[in-house]
Amino acid sequence: MTDLRLFPKIELHLHLEGAAPPALVRRLGAEQGKDLTGLFDEGGGYAWSDFTTFLAAYETMSRVFEDPETYADLTEAVLREQAANGVVYTEIFLSPPSLFGGDCGRWEAMRAAAEAGADRVPGLACRFIPVVIRHHGPEAARTGTAAMLKAPRGRIRGFGMAGDERAFHPRDFAGCFAEAREAGLRLTAHAGEFGGPESVRAALDDLGVERIGHGVRAIEDASLVARLAAEGVTLEVCPGSNLALGLYPSLAAHPVARLREAGCRVTISTDDPPFFRDTMTKEYERLAMTFGWGEGQFAALFRTALEAAFCGPETKAAVARRLDGGAGSLSSAENEGPRT
Numbered sequence: 001m002t003d004l005r006l007f008p009k010i011e012l013h014l015h016l017e018g019a020a021p022p023a024l025v026r027r028l029g030a031e032q033g034k035d036l037t038g039l040f041d042e043g044g045g046y047a048w049s050d051f052t053t054f055l056a057a058y059e060t061m062s063r064v065f066e067d068p069e070t071y072a073d074l075t076e077a078v079l080r081e082q083a084a085n086g087v088v089y090t091e092i093f094l095s096p097p098s099l100f101g102g103d104c105g106r107w108e109a110m111r112a113a114a115e116a117g118a119d120r121v122p123g124l125a126c127r128f129i130p131v132v133i134r135h136h137g138p139e140a141a142r143t144g145t146a147a148m149l150k151a152p153r154g155r156i157r158g159f160g161m162a163g164d165e166r167a168f169h170p171r172d173f174a175g176c177f178a179e180a181r182e183a184g185l186r187l188t189a190h191a192g193e194f195g196g197p198e199s200v201r202a203a204l205d206d207l208g209v210e211r212i213g214h215g216v217r218a219i220e221d222a223s224l225v226a227r228l229a230a231e232g233v234t235l236e237v238c239p240g241s242n243l244a245l246g247l248y249p250s251l252a253a254h255p256v257a258r259l260r261e262a263g264c265r266v267t268i269s270t271d272d273p274p275f276f277r278d279t280m281t282k283e284y285e286r287l288a289m290t291f292g293w294g295e296g297q298f299a300a301l302f303r304t305a306l307e308a309a310f311c312g313p314e315t316k317a318a319v320a321r322r323l324d325g326g327a328g329s330l331s332s333a334e335n336e337g338p339r340t
């Protein structure tokens with residue numbers, strides 16, 4: 001295959017704030033007079049050294065996106081970058097500070113801003129997944145979820161949890177997930193990244209999720225891998241993120257190919273691309289180089305991701321045509337609607 005940038009892709013695991021271009025954050029920080037000391041390295045990228053300092057940098061940079069106008073601009077910038085990498089359908093995690101404040105009006109203003117930003121980008125369809133942040137604790141999750149569920153849905157189709165998997169236990173958030181499910185949202189949670197197989201089991205059993213963010217450390221337990229395959233749980237695998245955060249020394253040592261071979265439903269995403277100096281194109285190039293994957297495997301990834309997508313059947317049918325039709329454009333009408 002010549003140019004993998006052009007191959008149509010589906011991305012299911014991308015944090016909106018985590019995808020913010022460093023130059024945009026630097027400019028907004030200066031305009032707003034925010035103290036961003038230590039956020040950038042000498043090359044102008046984000047500075048961090050491990051998962052804990054990554055999460056701290058993430059929270060610092062998120063503070064420049066506290067008003068709706070900046071959130072709309074961020075959404076537009078992120079979707080344009082995805083479209084430039086051949087992404088034709090994406091689901092994006094939203095975690096603006098106002099989700100946690102439990103302030104329904106502020107949350108609604110931020111959600112509407114993200115919608116407005118998405119409306120400006122033709123060529124791909126997107127849906128949103130608000131996420132609670134595990135290390136902020138169950139009470140913040142509860143108030144944020146309640147506010148989010150009171151507001152209009154727009155492109156929201158799912159609900160999830162990100163943050164530090166080493167803090168609290170999934171059962172502490174079971175109420176939020178139950179309410180979101182009751183409200184008709186589909187469920188995913190980060191697990192099996194900095195926690196082992198027991199963490200993935202807890203997400204399945206205590207939260208009832210149908211997708212797992214990462215999930216790669218399931219490979220440490222053959223019976224769990226068999227369960228994931230048998231139950232058709234989709235893994236939102238982010239190999240570049242796992243390598244950057246030091247989970248594995250190389251892609252060759254990463255379990256992505258072994259999980260696929262064991263029958264797990266594997267999809268590929270970038271997580272927080274500027275933090276990890278990553279793009280969807282680079283992900284595909286590394287998979288091609290390391291495992292010899294080509295059009296057949298990439299088309300299979302597309303179909304698996306489309307099946308696991310939280311959008312409705314009309315959108316799925318429109319997105320499916322992008323694989324058959326190559327790199328043609330989705331009309332802006334297909335991005336704006338059908339909103340299923």
Ligand code: HPA
Pocket residue numbers: 015018058162163164165190193241271272
């Ligand atoms: N793990 C957990 N929380 C996150 C991540 C991640 O990789 N990225 C952004 N929030």
Ligand code: ZN
Pocket residue numbers: 013015162190213271
């Ligand atoms: Zn993530």
